[in-house]
Amino acid sequence: MLHKFFRKDPLILVPYRTYGTPQHLYVLGRALEDKKLKIDQKQSIFRTIKNTYKQLESDEIRFADIELEVSEDLPKIHFQANSEGYFKVDKNFDNDFSTMTDDEGWMSYFLSFAEHLTDREIENGNVFQGEVLIPPKTAKFGVISDIDDTILETGVTSFVKWRVLHNTIFKNVYDRIPLEGASDFYTKLHSGIEENQNPVFYLSNSPWNLYQYLKLFLDSNNFPKGPILLRNIKTPFDRTEKAEKPHKQKEILNILKTYPGLNFILIGDSGEHDPNIYTEIAAQFPHRILAIYLRSVKHKRKMKRVQAIIDNYKTTPMLMVNKSEEAENHAREMGWIK
Numbered sequence: 001m002l003h004k005f006f007r008k009d010p011l012i013l014v015p016y017r018t019y020g021t022p023q024h025l026y027v028l029g030r031a032l033e034d035k036k037l038k039i040d041q042k043q044s045i046f047r048t049i050k051n052t053y054k055q056l057e058s059d060e061i062r063f064a065d066i067e068l069e070v071s072e073d074l075p076k077i078h079f080q081a082n083s084e085g086y087f088k089v090d091k092n093f094d095n096d097f098s099t100m101t102d103d104e105g106w107m108s109y110f111l112s113f114a115e116h117l118t119d120r121e122i123e124n125g126n127v128f129q130g131e132v133l134i135p136p137k138t139a140k141f142g143v144i145s146d147i148d149d150t151i152l153e154t155g156v157t158s159f160v161k162w163r164v165l166h167n168t169i170f171k172n173v174y175d176r177i178p179l180e181g182a183s184d185f186y187t188k189l190h191s192g193i194e195e196n197q198n199p200v201f202y203l204s205n206s207p208w209n210l211y212q213y214l215k216l217f218l219d220s221n222n223f224p225k226g227p228i229l230l231r232n233i234k235t236p237f238d239r240t241e242k243a244e245k246p247h248k249q250k251e252i253l254n255i256l257k258t259y260p261g262l263n264f265i266l267i268g269d270s271g272e273h274d275p276n277i278y279t280e281i282a283a284q285f286p287h288r289i290l291a292i293y294l295r296s297v298k299h300k301r302k303m304k305r306v307q308a309i310i311d312n313y314k315t316t317p318m319l320m321v322n323k324s325e326e327a328e329n330h331a332r333e334m335g336w337i338k
Contacts, residue, residue, distance in 0.1 A: 009033040010121040011061060013111045015130025016211055019201070019227045020107075021258060022098040022134060027068060027089040029111065029130065030208060031061035031081045034123050060085025065114035070107070071100065078114060086208070086232060098134055104197050104225065105136045133227055135199040135259065141290060141336065142259065143189050144252055145267040146274055147204040150295050151182040152217060179295065181324030183222050188328065188337040189265065190224035199262075200226035201255055203248050207233040249277045256285060263288045265336070267327070270306040270320055271297035279309060282316040291334070292318040293327040 015029040066087055068077040074095065081087040101107045111128045135142065145151065192198050200223075204214060208230045215228055231247040245253070256264065266281070266289060268274030275294060282289040294306065310318050317334075321327045331337045 008120060009035060009059070010123045011064075011113065012123045013064075013066065013113070013128040014211070015109075015111055015128060016208070016230075017131055017133070017215070017225075017227045018229075019133040019135075019199070019255070019258065020097065022096045023094070024092050024258070025070075025089055025097070025109075025132060026258070027087075027109065027130065027132060029087055031064035031066065031085040031087065031113075033059040033061070035059075067112050067114045069110045069112075070095075070097070084232070098136075101134050101136070103136075105134045105139075105199070106131050106225070107134055133199055135262070136197050138194075138196045139198045139262065140192050140196045141198055142255070142262050142264045143186065143198060143200045143267065144255060144264055145186070145200065145202055146248065146269060147202050147214060148206070149179075149269040149271050149297055150267055150274075151179055151186070151223065152214075153179060179324070181328070185324040185328045185331075186224050187222070189331065191338075192336065193338060200224045201251075202226055202228045203251055204228075204230050205247055206230050246273060246277060248273070249281065252277070252281055256281075256288065263290050265290050265293070265331075267293045267295075269295045269297055275306045275309050279313055279315070279318070282318075286315050289316045290336070291330065292316055293330075294318070294320045296320050296322050 010033070011031070012034040013029060013031055015027065018026050018028050020026050061081065062083050062085060064081040064085065064087075066079055066081060068079070068089055077089060077091070079087060079089055097107055098105075109130050109132065111130060112126045113122060186200060190198050190200050202214075202218065202223075206214065211228060211230055214230070218228070219225070229251045252266070266278045268278060278289075278292045278294075282292060294310075306320060310320055317330070319327060319330055328337070
């Protein structure tokens with residue numbers, strides 16, 4: 001019985017939903033020990049806390065050798081995870097991946113550990129399926145949306161962020177209610193006027209550890225399927241250089257660079273840094289940002305500051321809204337949705 005107590009967890013590869021082009025793949029994920037995360041609709045608060053702990057206290061597989069296969073007709077791609085188990089494939093190809101996507105532009109790929117570790121069990125027969133979005137040619141525009149307090153109330157404006165901690169640790173994801181009308185509005189933007197399959201990208205300052213939690217929230221509340229872009233939280237022992245730009249700004253610029261022929265709608269909230277980041281990007285790309293929608297938060301000082309930004313901003317249509325219906329009416333007037 002003692003050997004069972006000290007037995008290590010099986011290994012898994014967790015691919016994140018990302019995006020690409022017909023000739024470019026951008027694949028992200030992490031090599032981990034499988035903590036057997038099971039999130040149920042009627043789970044107890046004890047199970048909820050236990051699941052949160054499992055997500056935050058991850059055991060990475062350092063420098064794992066990994067293989068990526070897109071098709072049996074193409075050679076496998078070999079690469080290595082970093083010291084925290086994270087991996088990235090950012091690579092150009094001569095192939096046309098758009099012929100391998102479904103109707104909404106999603107292409108499947110398969111990951112596996114390159115060398116089977118004889119002393120460790122590997123889940124799923126060492127085959128892990130991931131998905132990358134290659135927006136179809138029918139897309140008329142794209143949507144880039146914040147998650148925190150834009151479609152999911154997190155409490156990022158609360159004092160010392162206590163509400164963020166409470167909501168994340170003690171609330172079952174199935175009990176998290178999306179902000180009113182958000183799912184329906186995003187679905188209309190995704191569909192456009194003629195079922196255009198406009199791509200929707202989701203951003204958050206949450207750590208990658210909460211990827212499964214946020215993915216389940218979006219899927220279970222019927223938000224359009226889209227890439228989910230989180231961030232790696234640096235530890236006190238991390239000696240890597242600090243990023244030049246904030247996480248959200250860097251991700252938005254990368255999306256704009258990836259799709260130079262596509263214009264975008266930016267959606268965020270008025271509580272944190274979204275107004276500054278969005279207006280800076282719109283000033284840099286005035287002809288590519290169709291509109292900026294900011295959901296108002298209950299914080300008088302922040303609201304006053306953001307309203308001053310809006311009043312002095314003329315580059316792009318910029319609205320601070322209390323309800324999704326207000327942004328929806330504007331989008332309909334502009335001819336972007338039915």
